[in-house]
Amino acid sequence: MSHRLQGQDWLTASATRAVMAALTAAGGADCARFVGGCVRNALIGAPIDDIDIATTLTPDAVVAALRVARLRSVPTGIEHGTVTAISEHQPFEITTLRRDVSTDGRRATVAFTTDWAEDAGRRDFRLNALYADADGVILDPTGQGYDDALAGRIVFVGEAEGRIREDYLRILRFYRFYAWYGRGAPDVAAVAACAALAEGVTQLSAERVSKELLKLLAAPDPRPAVRLMAEAGVLGRVLPPTDLALFEAMTEISPDPVLRLSALLPADPAKAAEVARRLRLSNAQRFRLVEAVAAEATTTQTAPEGRAVIYRDGRQAFEDRVMRAWAAGGESEDAHRLLVLAKDWSQPTLPVGGRDLARLGLKPGPETGRVLKAFEAGWIADDFPDHGHEERLRALLPPA
Known part of the structure; x- marks a missing residue:
């Protein structure tokens, strides 16, 4: 049984249609699909922040297709297969289908592919491996991403430890996605894998860690996820x-x-x-x-x-x-x-200054700073009165 996204203005917007039309004109009807967060969030009724598109076209072919359609392109990550299209002032991130050639836990060497199942197989969680065609028909290569999204299950694609060893950031992403989208008890295999490989987060760049951590903490209720992090020994590797x-x-x-x-x-x-x-x-x-x-x-x-x-x-x-x-x-x-x-x-601002002291006969010098500092301390202690300033200054002046 096929499922379709319903009531999504972004799907039928002219800006979106223009990008999809440009890609399909170059590569055929099945060369481009919406992917990841926009599909997942549309399915569960969450806000859509970004529209990502996966394509069988190479980055060079994407750029050429956009040029023919008179759409601007920005090579935001072209070495990894990503081009950003600008349509009606709105960005659309377009990424060529990929498969991992090698990984070291921090970064992956990828090769482009035209196999949608291969592309889905390298993604982190099954609910993020959802695609939708230009008409909103959902495609679920793992066979379980659709049900996971509706049930609030955060489950790794394939074997959890294998996915994590490819990129240790996926440990933090598991907790972040559980904080935002998880419901009920967390996936047992995912929890065990994150705990077993917790040391891997120490290999990540600071920027990647802080970005994930702040996103996690911005969730409506991050407490269950943070508790899981603490129990797994992950939190203690990130914070004191x-x-x-x-x-x-x-x-x-x-x-x-x-x-x-x-x-x-x-x-x-x-x-x-x-x-x-x-x-x-x-x-x-x-x-x-x-x-x-x-x-x-x-x-x-x-x-x-x-x-x-x-x-x-x-x-x-x-x-x-x-x-x-x-x-x-x-x-x-x-x-x-x-x-x-x-x-x-x-x-308020400090109501007196060096000119006021000069007018009272104090010559400029170190004494000016001492008197003003003493005045300010008394002014704060008396709750910032707006009168009697000259009398206060006179009382602080050194003997003539």
């Missing part, structure tokens, strides 16, 4: 040892993957900085992780205390620390009060 309790609680109160990552780290800025360096996170992500754990916070702070932290350390750091305190057992009402404070308070 930590108690999962804070992470479990944080997942319930925030969908932010960076904040959830901070909850998987100990309250140690040096360790947070080391994790960020090792994972090669962006400067903004690194700064945020370090600041989130840099100081212990409570949800019982007063408004003046909260404003002082926001002024000194920034709004994001304050909010992240409040969220950590909330996850650690703080009262939700108090946390909400402080988060509203952070959102609504307009942070």
Whole structure:
């Protein structure tokens, strides 16, 4: 029995039709099929982020076909068989069917093929080895991908350990896909293979690891997957040892993957900085992780205390620390009060400067910095008053 994708606007959109028409004009009716995430997500009713197309055409033939159809092509990964078509300003990733020639656990040497079963056989999970033709008719070379997608089963194509040895990133992808699409108990063979080969994740590049980890943590509820990672010894090869309790609680109160990552780290800025360096996170992500754990916070702070932290350390750091305190057992009402404070308070700038001191007779020099620093400390401690600045400065001036 054949199945067909229903009610998919992207499938019938003119931009999509133009790309498929260009390919079929060059290679025939069965030379191009939609593949992977767009088919899987359309089948289960999840959002479609990208439209990927598999084709029997070689990359050069794809480029030529797009040129004839007056569509722009971008050689985004042409050495691996991938060309991106631009149709009505929308990208479509087109990849020639492939088979693995050799693998080393990090990368594969591939050869192009025209065999759809070979292409399906090198994919990671059966629910990702689904194809659909231009009319939305689903093709399932493994014979089980369709049922897996509907049932929420994340099962490797073929033998699990063999798939993982080809690319150890598939360990992290298993947990990521289980977090996003898995339902019920995880596949026993997959869990065992990931545990047995957990050391392989240490061979992966930092960028690949951090990308998968943050995608996993962005899932609506990544807790079951993270627990599996910890039990298999995978989490401990990616992050320092930590108690999962804070992470479990944080997942319930925030969908932010960076904040959830901070909850998987100990309250140690040096360790947070080391994790960020090792994972090669962006400067903004690194700064945020370090600041989130840099100081212990409570949800019982007063408004003046909260404003002082926001002024000194920034709004994001304050909010992240409040969220950590909330996850650690703080009262939700108090946390909400402080988060509203952070959102609504307009942070003032220091109301005095060197010119004000010069006007009061203080000559420029080191003393200027000392007086301004002392003024600022008192101004913060008194909750940023908007008056009496000259009197405060006079009181701080050295004796004449």
